[in-house]
Amino acid sequence: METLLWLLTILFAVGAVSYFRLQLLHATLAVAGALLLGAIMGYVGFITLLVFLAIAIPLNMDSIRQEYLTKPMLKVYRKLMPEMSRTEQEAIDAGTVWWDGEIFSGDPDWDSLHRIPQGRLSPEEQAFLDGPVEEVCRMMDEWDVHHNRADLSPEVWQYLKDNKFFAMIIKKKYGGLEFSAYAQSRVLQKLSGCNAVLSSTVGVPNSLGPGELLQHYGTQEQQDHYLPRLATGEEIPCFALTSPEAGSDAGAIPDTGIICKGEWEGKEVIGMRLTFNKRYITLAPVATVIGLAFKLYDPDGLIGDKEELGITCALIPRDTDGLDIGRRHLPLNVPFQNGPIRGENIFVPLDFIIGGQKMAGQGWRMLVECLSVGRVITLPSCSAGGAKTLALATGAYSRIRRQFKLPVGKMEGIEEMLGRIGANAYMMDAVTTLSTKAVDLGEKPSVISAICKYHLTEKMRTAVIDSMDVHGGKGVMLGPNNYLGRAYQGAPIAITVEGANILTRNMMIYGQGAIRCHPYVLKEMQAAALKDKEEALKEFDAAVFGHIGFAVSNFFRSWWFALSGARFTYAPFSDETSKYYRAMTRYSSNMALLSDIAMGVLGGELKRKERLSARLGDMLSYLYLGSAILKRYDDQGRQKEDLPMVHWAMQDCMAKLEESMEGLLHNFPSKPLGIFLKAIIMPFGKSFKAPEDKLDHEIAKILQTPCTARSRLGEGQYLTREEGNRMGELEQILDDILASEPLYDKVCAAANERFPFTQLHKVAEKGLELGVINEQEAELLKRTEEGRLKTINVDDFDNEELVADKSLLKTSRKRSTKAA
Known part of the structure; x- marks a missing residue:
């Protein structure tokens, strides 16, 4: 029994000091006190107390603990610690x-x-959501974007540029909006509830890309040149990181830059000869300036004594000789601008590196830090906005x-x-x-x-x-x-x-x-x-x-x-x-x-x-x-x-x-x-x-059911009740349905017959005939029927409208004629 009490005392004392996370000295005193109390009460032996003190006192003396415990542990730890690549360490x-x-x-x-x-919008940010964001949502025609153009309309592109949608992250001194991350999220949520091509097009320049990298790491000259042009939409940016052989494993990109001498604008300068093959680059087909990630090497020691400098980021203008850009991918029939970028032995000067020569080899850390910010905002916000509208x-x-x-x-x-x-x-x-x-x-x-x-x-x-x-x-x-x-x-x-x-x-x-x-x-x-x-x-x-x-x-x-x-x-x-x-x-x-x-x-x-x-x-x-x-x-x-x-x-x-x-x-x-x-x-x-x-x-x-909880859930989405906005139309039809149901019940009761909740225009006529509803209420029932049918009906097309290659239709007609 005494042994059990002794064990329980130890367990309770250690458990208590551990639960409350006392410092080593305080924990030692607390456990010693519990053991001393046990010794006084006669169920903890004096030898046990001495053994505890013999262990605890050296453990609390820094010099003894470090020499006989910590030093061997450090030696073993260094042997067991897994190797870490440079990219892992930088991440x-x-x-x-x-x-x-x-x-x-x-x-x-x-x-x-x-x-x-709590995240809150400034008056300026709220005005942007209520004004330009609302208006560009109103301008969108999703069927036209996806089925006809495979792109935003020229009017939408111009509106985005004119209203600085691509400049939400750019500081005001460069002409940008300098919105909070919370405001950017609200903008993207509203846009994504309207159309994914729209939200992707706006999201990428405000996420990981030249704008973000320039503001944090660019030289003053680079910032002064590019940021005002990015703010006005004169420059459209993209960032080329992913390669066919290196997708999620971005640190393994095979694209290279070799430091060498070459001619630039009629002068011999030290620059880089770039060879790269990029895929899946959003906005690449329309970009005017490309942020490029590659591994930089200096085999001749032109700028230092290291041959392999590491991942580097540079800005490449679209008109650079040898740059192959403009073709498109088609991501699952959601046609935001996305495509490949290639180049072989393209020569550019060293000052094309974001941040200049001093940032050579620092690209991975730059990317990881900026990605950690952009990845919090763009895709999560677009997903949340889409889910809110869907709900x-x-x-x-x-x-x-x-x-x-x-x-x-x-x-x-x-x-x-x-x-x-x-x-x-x-x-x-x-x-x-x-x-x-x-x-x-x-x-x-x-x-x-x-x-x-x-x-x-x-x-x-x-x-x-x-x-x-x-x-x-x-x-x-x-x-x-x-x-x-x-x-x-x-x-x-x-x-x-x-x-x-x-x-x-x-x-x-x-x-x-x-x-x-x-x-x-x-x-x-x-x-x-x-x-x-x-x-x-x-x-x-x-x-x-x-x-x-x-x-x-x-x-x-x-x-x-x-x-x-x-x-x-x-x-x-x-x-x-x-x-x-x-x-x-x-x-x-x-x-x-x-x-x-x-x-x-x-x-x-x-x-x-x-x-x-x-x-x-x-x-x-x-x-x-x-x-x-x-x-x-x-x-x-x-x-x-x-x-x-x-x-x-x-x-x-x-x-x-x-x-x-x-x-x-x-x-x-x-x-x-x-x-x-x-x-x-x-x-x-x-x-x-x-x-x-x-x-x-x-x-x-x-x-x-319209209620305050539902309104809070959909807060900030494009729900304006106007023609062409399907979400707003749905909200109105929902209200009409709920308002029509009591009228429908009234007509059914008066007619002593339960009509199907269809052909509500006929229910309206019956109600007028029976004198149980007025003209205004009848009009509501008729409008509800139109909305109900619009909600449940789907589109159909002529065969010719769905065939992309119209020449195939001519061949098909000839065959049909011959067969006849």
């Missing part, structure tokens, strides 16, 4: 850590999350379209999809709002950008597939009346670009997150790399013992959270959301613990265990997505109407997080260790299930 060094670091801490500070200022459109269609004598939106199978669409749209908007605020606060969130890119493009793909299923034939038949088919065609494009989603999930999110966001791993690596032995030992000692304490803390925290269900954990609000804060604190500790164990067991092999890495990345991702959802709910005044979407999105995130965690433990390389960890972390199994059917029903009702 890790680039960017900043923000709320993702807090998530990795094992104890997120929820109050600090809610202190982050409202699919909800409206589900209420308008009837089958089996009731609106299809009342069928449970449709409700399931509407629930998923609505909740995901809520979550996606929340994520873009929080993430773009990070950029506006000066962050370059590389890990968060990967999370946003992967999860929001995947959610958009799910949303558009669900919407297609709800619309059925309406979504399948292309034509001017189809507002869905092009989004369906374009969804895989976002999955593929800016790093394929498979790579992003399996390698990037956790590959960078484990090092960047962990409070100690990067510090250990940096300490081990120091040349000064004394400094390296001191820094490594602080990092490695901090890491040990961190891991022990997360072990006991995870155990306690599992046993208690995290019920006693702090939550900033005592309402329906408190359980989510507590659960995420628990899972934050779980993720940190599992990360340390996975890295400890697998070492450098972890980055090759991509599915394990992906599951750890999923845990990090879902904690971030959940944080954004709760932040949005609070920022918008904790509106009870929005709770069905909050609950659905949070339960979905938590259930998927647990699924990833269980999959990680089940597939852990050491089966016994996986079983032990599951007993510690998930002794009672999963705590969350997939969202209940009731939530689907409540969200479906929101999407099909």
Whole structure:
């Protein structure tokens, strides 16, 4: 019994100091106090206390600890530390850590999350959304763009240039708009809800490209020359990074630049002879200035003593001799300008390098830092905007379209999809709002950008597939009346670009997150790399013992959270959301613990265990997505109407997080260790299930009924009720349907007959005949019938209109004539 009490005393003392993360000295004193108390009470032996002190006192003496513990550990660490390529190192060094670091801490500070200022538009930004953005949406004819021109109309192109749509990131002193990242996101959301070609065309120059790189790294001369011209649209930029042999593995580009002497404008200068073959470059066919990434070499030592300088970025004017540009790709019938760029032995001077000669070989870091910003904004915002518009459109269609004598939106199978669409749209908007605020606060969130890119493009793909299923034939038949088919065609494009989603999930999110966001791993690596032995030992000692304490803390925290269900954990609000804060604190500790164990067991092999890495990345991702959802709910005044979407999105995130965690433990390389960890972390199994059917029903009702929750969900989208705007027309028809239903019921009651909810013009005539409705109400019923038919009908075409090669029609006619 005394032995058991002794063990419980030790366990309780260590667990308590670990849970509260006391410093080493304070932890030692606390455990010593517990043992002393046990000794006084007679169930801890005096020898045990002496043994503890014999270990603890040297451990608290820096010189002894560093000499006999830290130094051997540093030696072993340097041998085991995996080799890291230059591009991997630069990717890790680039960017900043923000709320993702807090998530990795094992104890997120929820109050600090809610202190982050809410994203807001300035009066100038709001005016741009209400004016030029609204107008260019009004100018768009999607069928004309996709089917006739395979391009935006000349009028739209000119309007974009005249109103500086390509200059949202350019500073005002160069003639740009200098909008916040949040404002850029709102613009792209509205444009993407209108048309993907439009949003892509505007998004790329304001994302990774010459404008962004010039502002951060360009010489004064380059900035003064190019930025004003980019602001006015006199120059159209593109950025050429991807090669046929190097897509997501952009660091492996085979394109080269050789430093040599050559003639430029009649003079012999030191320059570069460039050979490159690029693919999938957005805006390349119309670009006037090309940002080019290549590997630069100096074999003759003309500018230094290094032969291989590394990835470099340069600006190449379109009229450069030897540049092959202008042909187009056709990305899944979504014809934004995209094409190849080639060049062989093109000579350009060194001052074409962005930032000049001093930036030779610095291109990869430049790209990674700028990509971490652009990737937070462009694709996630376009995905969120598309999902928001789809949610409202699919909800409206589900209420308008009837089958089996009731609106299809009342069928449970449709409700399931509407629930998923609505909740995901809520979550996606929340994520873009929080993430773009990070950029506006000066962050370059590389890990968060990967999370946003992967999860929001995947959610958009799910949303558009669900919407297609709800619309059925309406979504399948292309034509001017189809507002869905092009989004369906374009969804895989976002999955593929800016790093394929498979790579992003399996390698990037956790590959960078484990090092960047962990409070100690990067510090250990940096300490081990120091040349000064004394400094390296001191820094490594602080990092490695901090890491040990961190891991022990997360072990006991995870155990306690599992046993208690995290019920006693702090939550900033005592309402329906408190359980989510507590659960995420628990899972934050779980993720940190599992990360340390996975890295400890697998070492450098972890980055090759991509599915394990992906599951750890999923845990990090879902904690971030959940944080954004709760932040949005609070920022918008904790509106009870929005709770069905909050609950659905949070339960979905938590259930998927647990699924990833269980999959990680089940597939852990050491089966016994996986079983032990599951007993510690998930002794009672999963705590969350997939969202209940009731939530689907409540969200479906929101999407099909005009209300403040629905308006908040679609805020900022192009919904103006005017002819030609299919989304605005749908909103009006939805209102008309809802207003007509009581009139329909009144006529049916007066006639003592239940008419089908079709041919409402005849119902109107019957109502007038019976004297139960007036002329104005009859006109509403007639207008509703016109709108209803317009909503459910699809386009059809003459055969000749659909055949691109008209000469084939002549051949076909000749054959038909001969056969006759």
